[in-house]
Amino acid sequence: MEKKIPTTAHSPSPSQATISPQDTAVNLNAKSGSVDIESGMPTTNDTEQEQTAEEILAKEVETLPMRQLAPAFLGVAMTMFMAALDNSIVSTALPRIGTEFQASNKVELVFTCYVITFNAFQGLYGKFSNVFGRKATVFVAIVIFILGSILSGVSQSMTMFLICRALTGIGAGGIFSLSNIIIADLVSIRDRGKYQGFISAIFAISALVGPVMGGAFVDKVSWRWCFYIQIAFAAITIPTMAIMVKLPRPKGNVWDKLKGIDWLGTFFMAITAVFLLLPTNLGGNLYAWNSPLVITMYALAVPSIFAFLYVEAKHAENPIVPPYLWKNRNVVTLLSINIFMGMTFWTLIFYLPIYFQIIEHETATAAGLTMIPLEAGIFISSNIVGILVSKFGKYRPYIFTGTGIAVVGICLCLVLANTSTKAVHVVVLFVCGMGIGQLFPCLIVAIQASVERKDLATVSALHNFFRMTGSGFGVAINGALFQNHLSSGLVKANVPEIYAELAKVSAQKIVEIPDGYREVVEEIYLDSMKTVFKATIPMAALMFLLTFFLEHIRLNAKAPVVPVNEKAEIEVVTTDKAEALTPEVKK
Numbered sequence: 244m245e246k247k248i249p250t251t252a253h254s255p256s257p258s259q260a261t262i263s264p265q266d267t268a269v270n271l272n273a274k275s276g277s278v279d280i281e282s283g284m285p286t287t288n289d290t291e292q293e294q295t296a297e298e299i300l301a302k303e304v305e306t307l308p309m310r311q312l313a314p315a316f317l318g319v320a321m322t323m324f325m326a327a328l329d330n331s332i333v334s335t336a337l338p339r340i341g342t343e344f345q346a347s348n349k350v351e352l353v354f355t356c357y358v359i360t361f362n363a364f365q366g367l368y369g370k371f372s373n374v375f376g377r378k379a380t381v382f383v384a385i386v387i388f389i390l391g392s393i394l395s396g397v398s399q400s401m402t403m404f405l406i407c408r409a410l411t412g413i414g415a416g417g418i419f420s421l422s423n424i425i426i427a428d429l430v431s432i433r434d435r436g437k438y439q440g441f442i443s444a445i446f447a448i449s450a451l452v453g454p455v456m457g458g459a460f461v462d463k464v465s466w467r468w469c470f471y472i473q474i475a476f477a478a479i480t481i482p483t484m485a486i487m488v489k490l491p492r493p494k495g496n497v498w499d500k501l502k503g504i505d506w507l508g509t510f511f512m513a514i515t516a517v518f519l520l521l522p523t524n525l526g527g528n529l530y531a532w533n534s535p536l537v538i539t540m541y542a543l544a545v546p547s548i549f550a551f552l553y554v555e556a557k558h559a560e561n562p563i564v565p566p567y568l569w570k571n572r573n574v575v576t577l578l579s580i581n582i583f584m585g586m587t588f589w590t591l592i593f594y595l596p597i598y599f600q601i602i603e604h605e606t607a608t609a610a611g612l613t614m615i616p617l618e619a620g621i622f623i624s625s626n627i628v629g630i631l632v633s634k635f636g637k638y639r640p641y642i643f644t645g646t647g648i649a650v651v652g653i654c655l656c657l658v659l660a661n662t663s664t665k666a667v668h669v670v671v672l673f674v675c676g677m678g679i680g681q682l683f684p685c686l687i688v689a690i691q692a693s694v695e696r697k698d699l700a701t702v703s704a705l706h707n708f709f710r711m712t713g714s715g716f717g718v719a720i721n722g723a724l725f726q727n728h729l730s731s732g733l734v735k736a737n738v739p740e741i742y743a744e745l746a747k748v749s750a751q752k753i754v755e756i757p758d759g760y761r762e763v764v765e766e767i768y769l770d771s772m773k774t775v776f777k778a779t780i781p782m783a784a785l786m787f788l789l790t791f792f793l794e795h796i797r798l799n800a801k802a803p804v805v806p807v808n809e810k811a812e813i814e815v816v817t818t819d820k821a822e823a824l825t826p827e828v829k830k
Contacts, residue, residue, distance in 0.1 A: 311489070312429055312430070314486075314487040315425075315429055315487050315488045315489065316426070316429065316438065316441075317483065317487060318480075318483045318484040318486075318487035318488045319422050319425050319426060319429075319442075319484075319488065320441070320442065320445050321476075321479065321480045321483055321484075322381065322385065322418055322422055322480050322484060323418070323419070323422045323442055323445050323446070324445050324448070324449050324476075325385075325388075325418075325473065325476040325477065325480050326388065326414075326415045326418040326419060327445065327446045327449035327450070327453075328449040328452065328453045328456075328473075328476070329388075329392065329411065329415065329453075329473065330415075330449075330450075330453070330592070331449055331450040331451075331452075331453025331454055331457070331592065332453035332454070332456055332457035332460075332469045332472075333353070333408075333457070333469060334453075334454065334457075334592060334593055334596055335453065335454040335457035335458050335461065335469075335596055336457050336460070336461050336466040336469045337350045337353060337597075338350070338597065338600060339461045339466045340353075340401075340404065340466055341401075343466070344400060344401040344404065346401040349401055349405075349529070351524055351718055351719060351722035352405055352524055352525075353404070353405060353408050354589075354593065354714075354715065354718050355520055355521065355523075355524040355715055355718070355719055356405045356406075356408050356409040356412065357408045357409065357411060357412035357415070358412065358516075358520060358711050358712070358714055358715035358718075359409065359412065359516050359517055359520050359521065359715065360409045360410070360412035360413045360416065361412040361413070361415055361416035361419075361707075361711050362416065362512075362513075362516040362520075362707075362708050362711050362712055362715075363413070363416075363509075363512065363513035363516050363517070364413055364416055364417065364509070364513070365416055365420055365512075365704040365705065365707055365708040366505075366508065366509055366512050366563030366564055366701070366704055366705075366708070367504070367509045367563065368380060368384065368416065368417040368420050368421060368704055369420060369424070369563065369700040369701050369703065369704035369705075370504055370505065370561065370563050370700075370701075371504070372420075372421055372424055372700050373700055374503065374504070376490065377421055377424060377425050377428065377488075377490050378484065378485075378488055378490055380417065380421055381417065381418065381421040381422070381425070381484065382481070382484070382485075383417065384413075384414045384415075384416070384417025384418050384421060385414065385418060385477065385480065385481060385484075386414070387410065387411075387413050387414030387417070388411055388413075388414025388415055388417075388418060388473075389414070389473055389474065389477045390410065390414070391407050391408070391409075391410035391411030391412070391413070391414055392411055392470045392471075392473040392474075393470065393471070393473075393474065394407040394410065395407040395408055395411060395470045396467040396468070396469075396470035396471045397467070416707065416711075419707050420700075420703055420704045420706075420707045422442070423439075423442075423687055423703045423706070423707070424699065424700045424703045424704075425488065425490065426438055426439065426442065427691055427699050427703065428490055432688070432691065432692050432798050433633060433636060433798045434633050435633070435687075435688050435691070436628075436629045436630070436631075436632030436633040436638065436684050436685070436688050436798075437626075437629040437630045437632070437633040437684075438629070439625075439629055439683065439684035439687055439688055440625045440626045440627075440628060440629020440630060440632075440683075440684040441626065441629065442683070442684075443621065443622075443625030443626070443629070443680060443683035443684050444621075444622045444625055444626050446621065446625075446683065447618040447619070447621040447622035447625065447676075447680070448618070448622065450592065450614065450617075450618045450621070451614065451615055451618040451619075454596060454612075454614055455612060456469075456472070457469045458609070458612075460472075503560065503561050504561070505554075505555075505559040505560075505561055505562050505563045507554050507558065507559065508551060508554045508555050508558075508559050508562055508563045508564070509563060511547055511550045511551035511554055512551055512563065512564075514543075514547050515544060515547040515548055515551055516712065517540075518540045518541070518543045518544035518547055519541075519544050519712070519716075520712070520715040520716065520719065521540060522536070522537040522538075522540035522541050523715070523716055523719040523720060523723075524715075524718075524719035524722065524723070525537055526723060552566075563701070564701060564705065565698065565701065568694070568698065568701070568702065568705075571693060571694065572792070572794060573689065573690070573693035573793060573794055573796070574690060574693055574694065574702060574705075576789055576792045576793050577686055577689055577690045577693070577706075577793070578690070578705060578706070578709040579709075579789050580642070580646070580682075580686065580786050580789045580790065581686060581706060581709040581710040581713060582709050582710070582712060582713035582716070583713060583782050583783065583785050583786035583789070584646075584649075584679070584682055584686070584710060584713065584786055585709070585710040585711060585712065585713025585714035585715075585716075585717060586713045586714065586716055586717030586720075586779070586782040587649060587653060587679070587717065587779055587782050587783045587786060588679050588714070589713075589714035589717050589718055590717045590718065590721050590775065590779045590782075591617065591653075591656075591675060591679075591779075593718050593721075594721065594725075594772065594775055595613075595614060595617070595672075596614065597772075598659075598772050599613045599614075601753060601765070601768055604754075613668060613672075614672065615672075616668070616669045616670075616671075616672035616673040616676065617672040617673070617675055617676040618676060619673060619676060620672070620673045620674065620675065620676020620677040620678075620679075620680055621676040621677075621679060621680035621683070622676075622680065623676075623677065623680065624645070624676065624677045624678070624680030624681045625680040625681065625683045625684055628641045628645070628680070628681045628684055628685060629684040632684060632685060632688060632798070633798075636797050636798035637795065637797065637798070638685045638688055638689045638692075638795075638798070639689075639790070639793050639795045641681045641685045642681070642682060642685045642686065642689065642790050642793065643787075643790045644678075644681060645678050645679065645680070645681030645682045645685065646678070646682065646783070646786045646787035646789075646790050647678070647787055648674060648677055648678030648681070649675065649678030649679050649682075649783050649786065649787070650678075650780070650783045650784055650786075650787050651674060651678070652671065652672075652674040652675030652676075652677075652678050652679075653675065653776065653779050653780050653783045654780055655670075655671040655674060655675075656671060656675070656776040656779070657773060657776050657777065658671060659671045659672075659776075686706065687703070687706055688798070689793070689796075690702045690703075690705075690706050691703065692796050692798055693796060717779070717782060720778065721775045721778055721779065724771075724774050724775060724778055725771045725772070725774065725775050726747075728767075728770065728771040728774045729746070729747065729767060729768065729771045730747065732767035732770060732771065733746060733747070733764070733767060736763050736767060738760055738763060738764060738767075739760065742756045742757075742760050742764065743764075746764045746767075746768075753765065753768070
């Protein structure tokens with residue numbers, strides 16, 4: 244394919260030189276400015292000029308100078324921290340929320356409602372970001388997220404709270420996807436590993452700060468402040484993003500852009516998420532597995548999937564998920580790994596605080612502090628691996644070691660459930676973090692490296708869609724197993740109905756059960772927690788086995804850049820000279 248090279252650094256010239264990248268390279272001599280030799284595209288400080296979406300996506304990505312990249316990355320990092328903090332802070336508050344609304348048996352639905360809406364609009368956010376621009380789309384996502392957080396804080400019933408968490412999920416889905424997409428716009432594929440490692444570290448920090456902050460609010464003030472605090476973060480994040488992040492704005496008529504969106508595909512993608520995740524959570528908990536509602540939802544999921552695939556393949560002019568992506572071996576494998584990673588990671592995040600509060604009799608704040616080793620492992624491993632990926636251009640070895648260590652860590656959780664020794668807690672959680680932490684930077688870099696530039700936003704959105712789908716399945720499946728084992732255990736132990744109902748409806752009220760029965764109930768809770776850990780082991784094992792199907796794609800080294808002034812002279816260089824300027828990088 245031929246590329247046209249502008250002759251000026253800031254605006255296209257009527258006269259352009261057409262150069263074949265297979266046979267030639269471009270040598271541009273100047274005093275200021277720069278040009279990417281691989282792509283022939285000039286770099287410019289005027290990053291917010293209006294261009295068509297096609298023109299923007301046609302450009303190769305090169306890492307910006309640090310003076311431009313650092314403030315832009317700060318804006319993205321703050322946005323990610325705000326959304327990630329919401330996840331960790333809520334998990335600590337859920338036991339108290341369930342108690343206040345007398346609905347502890349519905350706390351898993353809080354996460355399910357969030358995940359369903361998080362996933363439902365993933366494809367739409369990816370497409371919106373291409374046609375409306377990254378910044379405009381991420382601002383919409385932030386506003387929806389903050390609105391959902393405020394309404395969650397003022398909720399007066401579990402039903403209202405579930406609806407508000409669903410609204411929050413719509414905004415959070417956009418924040419997570421668009422942050423990954425913006426980083427990909429700012430940083431070359433080779434350098435992306437270390438920056439994704441920094442983002443993973445932000446997740447670790449938020450997962451550390453969130454439970455502690457949430458525990459302090461729950462114990463000292465009110466669980467509602469776990470949501471009101473997001474207003475303060477938004478007051479800092481929105482101006483930072485607006486000022487620091489400079490990206491091109493696609494031009495064009497808004498109405499034409501809206502008509503070009505794959506609305507039908509978005510609809511089928513959304514209802515498929517509902518029909519898969521909701522019955523998985525309701526079954527064995529609020530409804531029997533053989534109830535008409537659960538069976539009907541599962542039955543409707545099958546035609547919804549086929550309808551979505553048909554619309555994308557035959558009907559949509561601009562599909563949110565192009566069918567050819569399903570033929571890409573790496574894309575399919577990495578999305579599958581993401582499912583089981585979501586199952587594994589979120590089971591730990593969701594159930595470990597409950598374990599420490601109920602089994603170890605810790606306060607919400609103390610339970611949050613006990614999670615420090617897990618987050619420390621994620622922080623250390625994600626940063627080290629991110630730097631190694633950027634240095635050597637290889638990601639597959641770290642996906643292999645990460646999934647393997649994660650399996651070992653989950654198996655060790657069975658030891659965790661049999662002891663209250665703090666040293667054991669630290670070791671087990673740290674091992675889990677060291678394994679899972681390696682996957683955060685590697686998986687997103689791997690899937691972005693497996694597709695062309697025009698599909699980058701799509702696979703970034705799918706990356707989050709499949710991980711959160713796995714999260715929803717993991718929490719829902721393990722929640723059903725936990726509740727079923729708890730209910731049957733209470734019946735077998737002949738626990739009086741009044742105490743059994745108290746244990747099932749409000750886990751925090753176990754301390755109010757009289758001695759004699761309380762010890763029995765706590766032992767049943769411990770056995771139920773072991774069931775959760777046992778069910779998580781095959782999830783982690785499948786994640787490990789899938790790594791053997793990955794094909795390695797070497798990440799290209801950063802191409803050398805030479806200066807160019809506003810009226811640069813173009814010299815067409817022969818192949819021999821080109822090889823001297825740009826050493827060949829084999830994939």
